[in-house]
Amino acid sequence: MIMENKLDIITIGESLIELSTSNSLTTAESLDKYYGGDTLTTAITALKLGSKVGYISRIGMDCFKEYLLESWQEAGLDISHVKPVQGINGLYMLALGQDCSEKQLYLYRRKTAATNLSIEDISTDYIQGTSVLYTTGITQSLSISAREAILKAYRIAKENNILTAYDPNYKSPIWSVEEAKEAFDEISEYINVLFINTKNDLKLITESNSIDNIIKNLWDKGITTVIIKSSQDRGYYTGYNGKIEFVKYYSEEITDNTGAGDAFNGGVLHGLASGMQVFKAVNLGAVTAGLQVRKIGAIKSLPTKEEVYRIFKGQND
Secondary structure, eight states, X not given: OOOSSOEEEEEEXXXXXXXXXXXXXXXXXXXXXXXXXXXXXXXXXXXXHTOOEEEEEEEESSTTHHHXXXXXXXXXXXXXXXXXXXXXXXXXXXXXXXXXXSOEEEEEXXXXXXXXXXXXXXOHHHHHTEEEEEEEHHHHTTOHHHHHHHHHHHHHHHHTTOEEEEEOOOOTTTSOHHHHHHHHHHHGGGOSEEEEETTTTHHHHOSOOOHHHHHXXXXXXXXXXEXXXXXXXXXXXXXXXXXXXXXXXXXXOOSOOTTHHHHHHHHHHHHHHTTOOHHHHHHXXXXXXXXXXXXXXXXXXXOOHHHHHHHHHHHHO
């Protein structure tokens, strides 16, 4: 049975505890506690902008469990498909140094509760009750069972004409290029919207450096919307419906870019779920990420809906 209160977006992934400081880890006397994770950052971004968002995950029954569940409930995230299990939650520590120029990031995520994600966590009824489904290669990297879960979810979405979005979000310390490419190829036929960055993801998809060729090749594979995050050109290329457009980064004022790509994705997906035209949705994502990078942290630095739309509407009046 399809949910009575339909969701706009569902993301599948791994939550992490975030401990951060504006000092160095050597001199900091305390760390601020929050939460993060790539698909969770995307989910909370869309939620803050006004989307109804659900999250599929497994979290550990450690000392952070109640903090995570209560925080997500308070934010309004649908956690009916977040399953607490025996195990620990992943954690990362983030420090910027005295002048915010010496970023330190330490990640601890081996054998966490989220690695137990499996096809048992994927409900056909739940997936049918959304407009957009989203995950990343990082979720697939958790375990073989997590990859199986993602494949099942995307097949259900495809069968039910639900918009699917995906970001490889390749990180070399997590797994090899070959493993990440295999995971992408496994679900590529089910992807409608693909987010990729020029720094890490292109090696999974193509040997070409031509933006036009990359987008056109992906169109030929059936991926209708291709969004490329280019750190070299400091902006976003969007290929959709035979057109390619470029949007510059909204902000050059960067304090911390942790989670900026995920915040961008959340802004875009919120726009698409709201019925916004693709290129305008990308503009919305650019504004959202541009405001997010001005503070420290992935999720705690997210702007409010009012802040984003005040700028976005000013650009489009």
